[in-house]
Amino acid sequence: MITFCLSSLLLLAAYFVYGAYLDRTLGIDRNRQVPAIANQDGVDYIPMPWPRVFLIQLLNIAGLGPIFGAIAGALWGPVVFLWIVFGGIFIGAVHDYISGYISIRSNGAGLPEIIGTYLGNGPKRVMILLVMVLLVMVGAVFVMGPAKILADMNVPGTSETAGSSASGAQLEDPFARGASETSAVPSSAERGLLAKPLFWAVLIFTYYLLATLLPIDQLIGRIYPIFGLALLMMVILIVYRMFSGIWVIPELTFENLHPAGTPIWPVMMITVACGAISGFHATQSPMMARTITGEGFARRVFFGAMLTETFIALVWAAAAIAICHGSTAELQKMLGPSGDAVVVVRAVGNKLGHWGMILVLLGVVALPVTTGDTAFRSARLILAELTGLTQKPFINRILLSLPLFLIGGWLCTIDFGVVWRYFAWLNQTLSVFTLWACTVYLRRLGRNYLITLIPAAFMSIVASVFILTNPKLGFGLAPLPGFVLGLLFTAFCLFLANARSRAQTA
Numbered sequence: 001m002i003t004f005c006l007s008s009l010l011l012l013a014a015y016f017v018y019g020a021y022l023d024r025t026l027g028i029d030r031n032r033q034v035p036a037i038a039n040q041d042g043v044d045y046i047p048m049p050w051p052r053v054f055l056i057q058l059l060n061i062a063g064l065g066p067i068f069g070a071i072a073g074a075l076w077g078p079v080v081f082l083w084i085v086f087g088g089i090f091i092g093a094v095h096d097y098i099s100g101y102i103s104i105r106s107n108g109a110g111l112p113e114i115i116g117t118y119l120g121n122g123p124k125r126v127m128i129l130l131v132m133v134l135l136v137m138v139g140a141v142f143v144m145g146p147a148k149i150l151a152d153m154n155v156p157g158t159s160e161t162a163g164s165s166a167s168g169a170q171l172e173d174p175f176a177r178g179a180s181e182t183s184a185v186p187s188s189a190e191r192g193l194l195a196k197p198l199f200w201a202v203l204i205f206t207y208y209l210l211a212t213l214l215p216i217d218q219l220i221g222r223i224y225p226i227f228g229l230a231l232l233m234m235v236i237l238i239v240y241r242m243f244s245g246i247w248v249i250p251e252l253t254f255e256n257l258h259p260a261g262t263p264i265w266p267v268m269m270i271t272v273a274c275g276a277i278s279g280f281h282a283t284q285s286p287m288m289a290r291t292i293t294g295e296g297f298a299r300r301v302f303f304g305a306m307l308t309e310t311f312i313a314l315v316w317a318a319a320a321i322a323i324c325h326g327s328t329a330e331l332q333k334m335l336g337p338s339g340d341a342v343v344v345v346r347a348v349g350n351k352l353g354h355w356g357m358i359l360v361l362l363g364v365v366a367l368p369v370t371t372g373d374t375a376f377r378s379a380r381l382i383l384a385e386l387t388g389l390t391q392k393p394f395i396n397r398i399l400l401s402l403p404l405f406l407i408g409g410w411l412c413t414i415d416f417g418v419v420w421r422y423f424a425w426l427n428q429t430l431s432v433f434t435l436w437a438c439t440v441y442l443r444r445l446g447r448n449y450l451i452t453l454i455p456a457a458f459m460s461i462v463a464s465v466f467i468l469t470n471p472k473l474g475f476g477l478a479p480l481p482g483f484v485l486g487l488l489f490t491a492f493c494l495f496l497a498n499a500r501s502r503a504q505t506a
Contacts, residue, residue, distance in 0.1 A: 001243075003249070003252040004314070004318050007084075008311065008314065010085055011311050014093070018093075019299045022098070022299065025442075025448050025451065026098065026101050027445075028101075028298065029295055034289075034295060035104065035289060036291050036292060036293055039108065041390075041391070041392045042215055042392065043215045043392055043397070044108075044215075044216060044287070044391055045108065045291075046217045047293045048216075048221055048291045049293075050293065050300055051225075052221060053288050055225045056224045056288065056291075057285070058305045059228050059366075059371070060287070060288070060374045061280070061281040062231070062309050062312065062370075062371065064368055065273055065274020065278060065313075066274050066312040067312070067316050067345065067363070067367070069275060069424075070084065070272060070275055070312075070315075071335075071344050072335075072341065073268055073272035073313075074316075075259065075331060075335075076256060076268050077250070077255065077257030077258070077321070078251065078253055079253065079255070079256065079257070080268060081252060081317065081318075084272060084276050087276030087277055088275060088277075088306065088309075088313070090451075091276065092275075092306050092310065093303050095277055096285060097303040097306070098438045098441070098452060099281075099437075100288065100289055101298050102438065104292065108286055108289045109385070110378070110381055110382045111283050111286065111382075111434065114282075115434070118437040119436060119437050126433075127433055130426070130433075132382065134279075134423075135283060135375045135379040136375070136407055136408050136411065137411065138371060138375040139208065139372045139375040139408050140372075140407075140408040140411035140412050141368075143204050143412055146200070146365045146368050147198075147201040147203075147204055148200075150365060151194070151195050151196055151197040153361070154192065204369060204372075207373065208408075209376075209401065209405060211373035211374070211376070211377060212376045212377045212401050212404075212405075216291060216377075217291075227366045227370055230363065231363050231366070232308075234359040235312055235315050237352050237356050237359065238315050238352065241319075241351055246351075247322035248325065248326060249318045249321060249322045250321060250326040259329045266461075266463075267466065269462045270424050270425055270428055270462065273428055276310065277431050277459065278428075279427050279428060280430065282430070282434040283375075283378045283382075284378060286381065288301055288302070316348075319344075320348075331344070345360055346360070349361065376408065379404050380401050384396075384400060422473060425467055425473065428459060428463045428466075435452050435455050440500045440501050443497075453497075456497075457490050460489060460493050461483075461486045461489075461490050464486040468486060
């Protein structure tokens with residue numbers, strides 16, 4: 001419990017101490033006019049109060065990552081706390097804050113535009129493809145996942161297994177498993193309307209379409225605070241349960257306690273993405289950069305939301321370890337061969353009472369939905385930047401959104417398991433581009449660029465070594481040559497970033 005308490009205090013201290021240092025490094029100007037004021041259009045550029053923007057940002061970036069990823073990371077034991085806390089503070093929160101700040105200073109520019117400005121047109125083209133694939137993939141997966149969970153909740157006899165899903169422990173599709181594995185599940189023809197995934201999928205898709213097309217304050221701005229507060233209440237209940245003395249959280253040990261002996265580095269850094277560092281976040285921040293009413297709120301919205309997500313991941317990792325009495329072997333047995341993270345979620349929910357279970361289920365459904373909708377919205381905004389179409393006319397929003405939803409609908413009909421295996425790695429690879437762009441930005445301004453260069457180099461090594469050495473998802477190289485190639489790749493990135501910095505300042 002001491003480790004958990006100290007970790008929580010570190011996150012709180014980081015917001016005030018390291019956050020203030022980042023403010024000074026970036027040169028926050030509280031009197032500077034921001035895009036939400038200068039470019040107000042009633043659709044995407046809309047001033048909103050910072051608490052509302054904070055809750056929207058939190059739900060945009062959270063998804064299921066800080067829950068499922070943290071549960072998967074708990075298989076390594078308390079050592080996962082180190083990655084969640086220090087990764088969240090010095091890599092993830094810095095990544096989110098500085099990329100969001102650059103967007104504010106760049107008139108609300110999207111991530112591909114930022115990459116193009118600071119890394120060049122070559123990386124920008126790669127980034128456009130990478131981001132669009134990631135966003136539409138997230139939107140599509142987060143349609144069928146919640147749809148299956150909601151449908152299974154309405155099938156008699158499946159309440160304990162509804163929404164069984166694979167966590168990041170195996171880096172597979174988190175919604176690949178469903179009620180079809182339960183022997184007592186009625187056939188599709190025997191189910192009522194509310195028990196059919198297709199019904200919920202159509203409903204979710206309809207909501208996604210509205211959230212993508214309507215002004216951000218009319219739908220997202222109104223319902224997100226409700227979901228955000230429910231999420232925070234769920235976390236508070238879990239923490240209260242921890243302090244009741246019934247659950248015992250083991251203290252920090254540097255020992256690898258993974259039952260399968262899976263190495264900590266780099267696999268744990270890929271498995272536990274959201275909560276420590278996630279490249280997806282930088283695709284969401286420009287939406288909030290267009291609604292924030294002053295640079296003085298940037299730390300609260302970007303840095304604060306990421307640290308809050310880090311705390312959520314810390315809580316769920318601790319809860320997963322505690323509910324299994326500190327035994328990672330018991331946790332793996334509970335997860336099963338496919339890593340059913342929802343089993344652990346339900347076990348934790350059962351300990352929280354009736355209302356606690358409701359909040360947990362609301363989170364498991366609301367988190368992917370509130371990530372999927374803004375994924376499509378971000379994709380529309382990126383297309384708008386590429387085509388130059390102004391988004392105030394409603395017809396322009398439809399023209400850009402229609403192909404996205406057609407592709408997303410088609411993706412919902414295919415087996416997404418193979419693609420999803422690479423999602424965690426793709427997510428971390430995206431963060432590499434963003435961190436190098438932030439490094440070039442800071443160096444051009446003559447600021448302390450080491451705060452992003454070190455994380456950029458670290459994540460470059462992590463992402464490259466993982467894909468080079470992983471026998472199932474990558475090339476299966478031996479650790480030593482994989483590490484050497486990873487270092488060479490990182491050195492190449494450093495060379496390019498240095499060249500881009502010098503080209504601008506020369």
